Amino acid sequence: YRWLDGSDLVSKQGTAMMLLSVTEDMWPHTAMISVGEIVALDRSRLRLALWPGTVTTGNLLRSGQATLVAIHDGAAHYVRLRLQALPDLPDARHPRQRFAAEVVAVREDIAKYADILSAVKIQLHDPDEVLGRWKETIEELLK
Numbered sequence: 139y140r141w142l143d144g145s146d147l148v149s150k151q152g153t154a155m156m157l158l159s160v161t162e163d164m165w166p167h168t169a170m171i172s173v174g175e176i177v178a179l180d181r182s183r184l185r186l187a188l189w190p191g192t193v194t195t196g197n198l199l200r201s202g203q204a205t206l207v208a209i210h211d212g213a214a215h216y217v218r219l220r221l222q223a224l225p226d227l228p229d230a231r232h233p234r235q236r237f238a239a240e241v242v243a244v245r246e247d248i249a250k251y252a253d254i255l256s257a258v259k260i261q262l263h264d265p266d267e268v269l270g271r272w273k274e275t276i277e278e279l280l281k
Contacts, residue, residue, distance in 0.1 A: 159197035174272020187234035212253035
């Protein structure tokens with residue numbers, strides 16, 4: 139929960155997670171989501187900001203379900219989400235399709251013989267620009 143609280147984006151900028159959904163023809167679909175596009179309101183509620191018009195956004199609008207996969211503190215975390223679209227913000231600096239997400243189930247996957255150190259690591263091309271956008275996106279998710 140504290141890891142996804144929207145704070146200290148500078149130290150978290152290299153981390154991305156996987157967001158899994160299902161297409162209309164029932165194929166799994168994988169997308170990446172950054173720490174600047176998700177915020178935990180508490181232990182059972184998240185908010186997500188996704189690019190409008192993407193396959194993932196369409197899947198979530200249609201099904202209302204997704205699984206977030208995050209590697210953190212030596213373990214893989216699989217978080218099942220039930221999602222509902224939030225209204226558009228007419229004055230949004232970075233228009234996104236916003237979702238309210240309820241945590242339905244969480245599973246932690248720990249290997250007895252090893253720590254899971256990372257999954258998706260990213261290197262921002264323009265950290266100042268992206269971190270500024272992420273900060274504003276988090277602020278808009280909290281509205």
